[in-house]
Amino acid sequence: MRRIGHFMHAAVTIILLIAIAIPFIPLFFSSFSHGWRWPEVIPHAFSLRAWVYVFSGNSGTWEAVWTSLEIAFIVTLINLLLALPAANVLGRLRFRGKWLIEGLIYAPIIIPAFISVMGMYISFIRLGLTDSVTGVIVAHIIPTLPYMVRALIVSYSTLGFQWEEQGQMLGASGFQRFCYIVMPHLMPGIVAGASLSILVSLSQYLVTFLVGGGQVMTLPLILFPFISGGDPAIGSAYTLIFAGMAAFALFLMDFLLKRYYGKKVTVHL
Amino acid sequence: MWPNIKPYIYVLPTAGVLLILFVGGLIEGLIQSLGYFPAAGQYGFSLDYYRQLLSSSDFWDSLILTFRIALLSSLSAGVLGMFVSVCLFMLKRPGSGRKNQIWQRFFQLPLIVPHLVWAYLMVLLFTQSGWLSRILASLGWIHHINDFPVLVNDSFGGDIIFTYAWKEAPFIALMIYPVLLRIHGSWFEASRVFGANRWSFFREILLPLLMPTWISSSFIVFAFTFSAFEVPFLLGVTYPRMLPVLSYNLYTSGGLEARPEALAVNVILAVIVSILGVAAYRLSQRWSMDEQGGW
Known part of the structure; x- marks a missing residue:
């Protein structure tokens, strides 16, 4: 019973962490992407274009x-x-x-x-x-x-x-x-x-x-x-x-x- | 005489600033919504703008949409927040205090991240070309971009509800967690002696204790989602619009003569939200009176 409790606690915590962290993954990819076409989960090419623009004068x-x-x-x-x-x-x-x-x-x-x-x-x-x-x-x-x-x-x-x-x-x-x-x-x-x-x-x-x-x-x-x-x-x-x-x-x-x-x-x- | 007047002098700076900026703005808005608008050369008082508003289907569609979205958002945030809080409490390991605090910081993240950011995260995840659709495509579950349902910028407002549920659930959880912390571990053991399982412990003991705080914080979320602007402005559709966006559009797109109508929308918004605020306050007051009764 106690071990099940520990397991459940860990499971709930991990699910919550994922639910909070996952939305930031595509954001991160998107900011470094270079032409991120549809079926690609991870962009095929990365570039610093967006960041260069953002920090340009x-x-x-x-x-x-x-x-x-x-x-x-x-x-x-x-x-x-x-x-x-x-x-x-x-x-x-x-x-x-x-x-x-x-x-x-x-x-x-x-x-x-x-x-x-x-x-x-x-x-x-x-x-x-x-x-x-x-x-x-x-x-x-x-x-x-x-x-x-x-x-x-x-x-x-x-x-x-x-x-x-x-x-x-x-x-x-x-x-x-x-x-x-x-x-x-x-x-x-x-x-x-x-x-x-x-x-x-x-x-x-x-x-x-x-x-x-x-x-x-x-x-x-x-x-x-x-x-x-x-x-x-x-x-x-x-x-x-x-x-x-x-x-x-x-x-x-x-x-x-x-x-x-x-x-x-x-x-x- | 002096000690009696002291508190009023001390609150004067804050109260004065809020009276001028906040209440003053509300009153000015109310007066202009009644048709007294010198900037557009109107000096008479009338209820014309309210009549105009209440007879337009735009307004009623907006009001119904706003109610539906606020209700579903606060309900789902409330249920999710309560579930998370109770799960973490019931499954809490004794003696892992320090680790828990780090997790708690992390769970505050959705509270700290601005609404605009959270709404854009939802766009990137759930549009037809978003990340979820990409993952499903590479798993071979969908084959075309149009196989993924339209979830963002749809007229039901599911994206807005989802954003709010995700963002406000930690708020509800944080509000009810202190109440949970006052419940002694021995109460669960005592209930076990009388033959209760986890579910009946939750239903018979936790739920009644949590209810007042839960309802009052859900009311706050309802009032907030009812009147917040940024998320529906980014995620909403052109028709019907949520009330704050309707007011903004009337205010900025029309000429000066359309502004009183926008301000009339604002007055109606303020009245609805104030009623909700007072209800939330009353519920939490009732709770703190019960609290003095002691448990």
Whole structure:
């Protein structure tokens, strides 16, 4: 009975690994293929054409990667500054109307951001925010901020008040308490919130397209024409870069947390 | 007086930004959908755009398609996610903690990969000239490219459902796994004493405990698939379109005078999705109240 259990566990795990890994195989082949005709499971000839194009100067890949990262990091920094005080009270205090604030913060997770962005497009034009990186950053705050607040609330709710009170009794100033007591405790929440915020910002297509008006080219925007009926090899190469960037964000979060604590800490996405 | 006002000052930056950008955008959209659209020289309020929308068969076809795809996506993601989670839990080997964590990272991969990427993976796998069709051809099961059924860009939306099921099942699994972890191993042994097998243990004990979390996370997946844009934009057909794509097409392809109609679609989308969101929230609340009752 026990051996059957082990066998079943291994079988289920392997099936899952295959189900997750298999879709990436044709993507990989396609990006290196040289005229991949139909009945061939593996391309008969390989070439670096797609990758050479993607990394050549005139494809705009580097600019797009840079723009995507720039937007994602600035949005995340703004989110962190906005979310810290809010999470502080939402995680630790009870007050009248709290449910209303929580509802407001969680609503953008459910209602997609493009609905708001389409609604205030005219105002964006009036404020000069369209066709600019600034405008895209402002628009990306809507879908990303809730994740940052959510992650920080979890951290704050396990902090309590006693440690800070003790620090105060021992004569620590407000700034010292924040640096030496609050920040270290919040670190996992900050890293989790930041990586979620970066991931969500990186994967925005419609909001960037609406506000950026084709002037702000991020990676999903540069990728889309190639995967919707364009050159499949180049589309595959871009898709791999896009997936790689997202996976790198998770890896970085993991690495930072491990470095910080010197052990494995699970982050709740 | 001061301590009473402190929380409101602290939440002000976040709440203010969301009120202006998110709620402000919703309200502006609502006002414009009612016909007040100075940019196109329209100043009167009316329900004309809603009337126009509700009397067009385009809209109803889109709504029905969106409901069907969201329902089938969330159901299949829910069943698949529950199956995976329960399988991994029931078959868990004691004392393999570290290895399990590496697997768990790997299972998060579909959550991390952007939707557009996942949708393109489905295209490469399941088009008529895709990888699956190539494999079947080299096995000699099909002889012509047209022998493989049209799975991508078909009007049923099977490709969209499949993409969502594959992508959201790990989300469901991750949501219910913490609940499973609170169930003690001794409970299974206790149920064995009373003559339960694995199946009845699942049906009588696991299922009732998992149900609230499972339903609320399935509702979240439903709301998400109902209103997400990227996947149906890449995989959908020209008619009927899913509601977010319909709204996008009305918004971008027509002139300024077509925009209020797009915004009316958005208002209807927002209302449906909010109802679903509140339902999910209520279900999870009920669960956490039960939780205080203790188990």
